[in-house]
Amino acid sequence: MKDKITEHSIRLFEKKGFKETSIQDIVDSMGVTKGTFYYYFSSKEELLMDIHLGYIDNLLEKQRHIVETNSSYKEKLFETVFLLISNIKVQGSAAKIFFREMKNLNEKRLALIVPKRNEFRFTIENLLKEGIEKGEFRANLNISIITFGILGAANWSYQWFNPNGTLTDREVAEVFVEMILEGIQSV
Amino acid sequence: MKDKITEHSIRLFEKKGFKETSIQDIVDSMGVTKGTFYYYFSSKEELLMDIHLGYIDNLLEKQRHIVETNSSYKEKLFETVFLLISNIKVQGSAAKIFFREMKNLNEKRLALIVPKRNEFRFTIENLLKEGIEKGEFRANLNISIITFGILGAANWSYQWFNPNGTLTDREVAEVFVEMILEGIQSV
Numbered sequence: 359m360k361d362k363i364t365e366h367s368i369r370l371f372e373k374k375g376f377k378e379t380s381i382q383d384i385v386d387s388m389g390v391t392k393g394t395f396y397y398y399f400s401s402k403e404e405l406l407m408d409i410h411l412g413y414i415d416n417l418l419e420k421q422r423h424i425v426e427t428n429s430s431y432k433e434k435l436f437e438t439v440f441l442l443i444s445n446i447k448v449q450g451s452a453a454k455i456f457f458r459e460m461k462n463l464n465e466k467r468l469a470l471i472v473p474k475r476n477e478f479r480f481t482i483e484n485l486l487k488e489g490i491e492k493g494e495f496r497a498n499l500n501i502s503i504i505t506f507g508i509l510g511a512a513n514w515s516y517q518w519f520n521p522n523g524t525l526t527d528r529e530v531a532e533v534f535v536e537m538i539l540e541g542i543q544s545v
Numbered sequence: 546m547k548d549k550i551t552e553h554s555i556r557l558f559e560k561k562g563f564k565e566t567s568i569q570d571i572v573d574s575m576g577v578t579k580g581t582f583y584y585y586f587s588s589k590e591e592l593l594m595d596i597h598l599g600y601i602d603n604l605l606e607k608q609r610h611i612v613e614t615n616s617s618y619k620e621k622l623f624e625t626v627f628l629l630i631s632n633i634k635v636q637g638s639a640a641k642i643f644f645r646e647m648k649n650l651n652e653k654r655l656a657l658i659v660p661k662r663n664e665f666r667f668t669i670e671n672l673l674k675e676g677i678e679k680g681e682f683r684a685n686l687n688i689s690i691i692t693f694g695i696l697g698a699a700n701w702s703y704q705w706f707n708p709n710g711t712l713t714d715r716e717v718a719e720v721f722v723e724m725i726l727e728g729i730q731s732v
Contacts, residue, residue, distance in 0.1 A: 375648065377564055432730065458645065461562065486729075496731045503712065503720040504729060506705055507698040514697025525690065533690040541728030542673075542691060543619065544683045 360398045362388065364412070367405055372451040376406060376459045406459060407467045413456045414474045417445060421481055431489030432539060435508075438482060439538075440531035442512035447521040457516060479505055508538060547585045549575065551599075554592055559638040563593060563646045593646060594654045600643045601661045604632060608668055618676030619726060622695075625669060626725075627718035629699035634708040644703060666692055695725060 366387050370379045381402055385395050399405045424437040446453045463471060482505045489495040511534050519530065553574050557566045568589055572582050586592045611624040633640045650658060669692045676682040698721050706717065 375564065377562065493731055495729045499729055500712075500720045503717055504724055506701065507721050507724055510699070510701025511694040511697040514693065514701055518693055525687075530690055533687045534694050537691055537694055537728070538724060539728045539730040541724070541726045542682050542686055543726040544680055 359394065363395060363398055364405065364409060368409060368451045368455060371406075371409075371455050371459065376402075376455070376462050403462070403464065403467070406455075406462055407471075409452060409455055410460070410463065410467075410471050411474075413449065413452050414471065414478070416449075417441070417478060418474060420445075421478060425481060425485065431485060431492060431494045432535075434485050435482075435489070435538070436531060436535045438485070439508065439512045439535050440528060442509075443515050443519060443531050443534075444527040446513075446516045446519055447527045450516070450521070453516045457513070479509060482508060511538070546581065550582060550585055551592065551596060555596060555638045555642060558593075558596075558642050558646065563589075563642070563649050590649070590651065590654070593642075593649055594658075596639060596642055597647070597650065597654075597658050598661075600636065600639050601658065601665070603636075604628065604665060605661060607632075608665060612668060612672065618672060618679060618681045619722075621672050622669075622676070622725070623718060623722045625672070626695065626699045626722050627715060629696075630702050630706060630718050630721075631714040633703045633706055634714045637703070637708070640703045644700070666696060669695060698725070 363384065367379070367384050370383055370387060374383070379402075381392060381395050384402075385392050388394075399408070420441050421438065424434055424441060428434045428437055460468070460471070483501050486495060486499065486501045486504060490497055490499065490501075512531075515530065519527070521527070525533075550571065554566070554571050557570055557574060561570070566589075568579060568582050571589075572579050575581075586595070607628050608625065611621055611628065615621045615624055647655070647658070670688050673682060673686065673688045673691060677684055677686065677688075699718075702717065706714070708714070712720075
């Protein structure tokens with residue numbers, strides 16, 4: 359039931375926005391009472407926090423797996439970009455809430471989410487740093503800005519990527535990583 | 546006075562969100578009456594539309610200038626990325642509203658904004674296409690996906706770029722365009 363409440367809420371938050379969706383809207387959409395909601399969540403904010411935590415914890419776990427199981431740093435980079443785009447495909451609505459509704463978390467809750475978001479970013483920075491040491495990437499890179507560029511290209515796909523379009527999530531990741539690794543100028 | 550209302554509203558919308566800000570909040574922050582507001586805008590939605598139009602029209606005008614005045618396609622690309630990042634620096638609050646609050650425009654208003662957003666993107670696609678024809682960019686590029694990647698890297702900076710940080714908007718654009726043109730792998 360908890361998962362069902364979360365699912366229904368994600369759909370409503372995406373469509374109407376977090377602030378505009380009431381607990382009454384959520385329970386009405388499921389045909390249950392407010393009591394059911396309050397059995398699992400103390401407030402709408404706690405539910406939003408739960409969605410955020412679920413999203414980032416899932417990403418961090420998959421990122422750990424990528425870093426551990428791939429030997430080349432180029433592969434680790436590709437799998438990371440692919441993870442972000444495929445996650446938007448699988449969890450499109452949750453992704454939109456993750457990017458759009460962070461402003462509705464209070465400071466105490468942000469203090470739990472922001473370090474996790476940063477961890478994902480720092481792991482990419484480390485991956486680039488170690489890839490430079492191994493000679494896979496150029497030595498003179500501004501690692502932190504490049505990381506923001508990679509995250510930007512991948513995360514922005516939540517704005518436009520259509521899972522039913524002509525390209526798959528893997529093909530989009532391939533185009534991006536080829537651009538990031540090889541550049542687009544003619545040689 | 547119209548500009549002053551717009552300025553104050555942008556600041557309030559950024560802080561509290563569009564839906565959560567009332568016309569009363571706006572006029573209170575300026576020490577004027579609702580009559581003043583309604584002299585210039587028929588509704589809060591019209592004001593939001595005005596902010597969106599102002600933002601995208603300004604970008605399109607600057608983009609036209611870039612395309613006309615630079616001879617190399619690499620320069621046109623650099624200036625476009627720099628435009629997006631510097632615009633976030635100059636118009637940070639308006640940029641956040643432009644990216645976050647589009648969902649609050651009705652269909653009729655979206656029908657005026659979306660083609661302008663698309664125009665900005667298509668101009669980048671054209672720039673890449675012509676750059677390929679001139680031999681500046683590689684021939685086998687997926688132009689539309691690369692364009693989304695470039696827009697993503699640049700636009701995402703509204704989430705993290707700090708105009709008072711160690712790097713200027715121009716330096717960030719230089720790091721991004723070097724990555725986009727040359728790639729990060731060692732050669």
